Amino acid sequence: MSAVFDAFWRAAAYCLHPRVMLWSLLPLAVAGGAVAVLGWNYWESTVSAVRGALERWSLVAAMLQWLESVGATQLRTLMAPLIVVALSVPVVVVVTLLLVTVLVTPTVVRLVGLRRFPTLERSQGGSWWQGLLWSLLCTAAALLALLLSVPLWFVPPLVMILPPLIWGWLTYRVFAFDVLAAHATANERRLLIRRHRLPLLAMGVVCGTMGALPSLLWALSAATLIFAPVLVIVSVWLYTLIFAFAASWFAHYLLAALQRLRAAPMPFVAPVIDTPNTARSTT
Numbered sequence: 001m002s003a004v005f006d007a008f009w010r011a012a013a014y015c016l017h018p019r020v021m022l023w024s025l026l027p028l029a030v031a032g033g034a035v036a037v038l039g040w041n042y043w044e045s046t047v048s049a050v051r052g053a054l055e056r057w058s059l060v061a062a063m064l065q066w067l068e069s070v071g072a073t074q075l076r077t078l079m080a081p082l083i084v085v086a087l088s089v090p091v092v093v094v095v096t097l098l099l100v101t102v103l104v105t106p107t108v109v110r111l112v113g114l115r116r117f118p119t120l121e122r123s124q125g126g127s128w129w130q131g132l133l134w135s136l137l138c139t140a141a142a143l144l145a146l147l148l149s150v151p152l153w154f155v156p157p158l159v160m161i162l163p164p165l166i167w168g169w170l171t172y173r174v175f176a177f178d179v180l181a182a183h184a185t186a187n188e189r190r191l192l193i194r195r196h197r198l199p200l201l202a203m204g205v206v207c208g209t210m211g212a213l214p215s216l217l218w219a220l221s222a223a224t225l226i227f228a229p230v231l232v233i234v235s236v237w238l239y240t241l242i243f244a245f246a247a248s249w250f251a252h253y254l255l256a257a258l259q260r261l262r263a264a265p266m267p268f269v270a271p272v273i274d275t276p277n278t279a280r281s282t283t
Contacts, residue, residue, distance in 0.1 A: 004199050007252035014112065014248045015241070023107045024244045027099035031240075032233045035092065039232060043084075051080035088232065090146065093167070093211060094139050096236055097174065100243035101135050102128075105178045105251075108244065112251040113183065120259055125189050126181030135174045142170035164208040171211075171243075172204030175250040184258050192257055203253065207246040211239060 014020060106128075113120060145166050153159040180189040193200065 001199070003253060003256060004203060007249055007256065010116075010252045011245055011248035014108070014252075015245050017111065019111060020104070020108060020244060020248070023104050024100075024240050026103050027096055027240045028237050030103075031092065031096050031099055032236045034095075035232050035236060046084055047080050050083050054080060054083075085232075089235070090143065092232060092236060093239055094143065096239040097170070097243055098135055098139065100240060100247060101174055101178055102132065104240075104244050105175065105247040106182070108247045109179055109182060109251045109255075112248065112255060116252070117183075117255050117259055120183055120255060120262075122183050123185045123188070124182060125185040125187075126177065128181075131178050131181050134177050138170055138173045142166050145169075164205055164212055167208030167211050168201065168205030169208075170204070171207045171246055172200045172250075175204075175247055176200055176254060179247070179250045179254045180258065183255060188258060188261065192254060192261065196254075196257055199253070200250070203246075203249060207242060207249070210242045210245075213238070213242075 113122070146163065149158075149162045149166070152162060176193050177189070180192065184192065
């Protein structure tokens with residue numbers, strides 16, 4: 001665990017590096033710009049469409065009427081915006097993660113490799129398109145797991161456990177591959193991920209829990225929904241910083257593990273010497 005904490009503090013320091021801070025603005029510009037445009041043009045129409053769909057469902061309409069009868073008129077008004085936000089946040093998280101993976105992670109890994117591991121050989125065990133395909137497959141699996149686990153969210157303890165665990169698994173699988181793609185061979189990558197599965201998963205869960213913190217912006221007050229398009233952009237910025245930190249954390253931990261793996265002595269295998277008995281037995 002000392003290696004995990006050592007990589008943690010190094011990653012926190014590297015996130016203050018000007019190059020990392022500059023590159024982290026690129027996903028913010030892309031995702032934040034897209035969210036701003038979509039929010040400006042389609043927020044009201046989307047909320048109206050969701051509200052109309054809810055009112056057309058007899059069961060939901062009856063529940064809304066009951067809420068109004070007990071004085072919860074504000075909750076009825078906020079239900080449609082809450083649904084739009086609940087459906088938008090996972091998409092924003094996934095898009096930000098993929099953008100950080102493609103745009104920021106290579107820069108972070110290159111910076112960590114040059115400054116801390118200058119003698120570590122780059123074996124190029126994976127290409128960029130393999131990393132992108134792997135990220136997409138892992139993202140699809142995580143979204144499916146989130147969708148299937150939604151009914152369990154109504155159990156109070158599980159709602160605090162399952163989403164960070166799923167996001168943590170996704171973070172660990174994506175960043176572990178991308179960090180080792182340039183430096184490790186395919187066999188070294190598989191060996192390191194297998195040996196360090198539990199620490200990597202723990203690091204991913206920590207990052208997944210940190211990734212859930214921007215969602216607290218929506219829990220501050222119901223009035224925050226009025227500023228939903230702006231708050232989504234702020235959330236994109238926070239997600240970008242968290243995922244940039246995660247890339248640096250995984251880079252420090254895994255490149256150090258790769259260096260130790262290559263420095264370890266190879267196991268000695270005694271040579272087989274043919275004797276007359278073994279020679280006769282093989283003929």
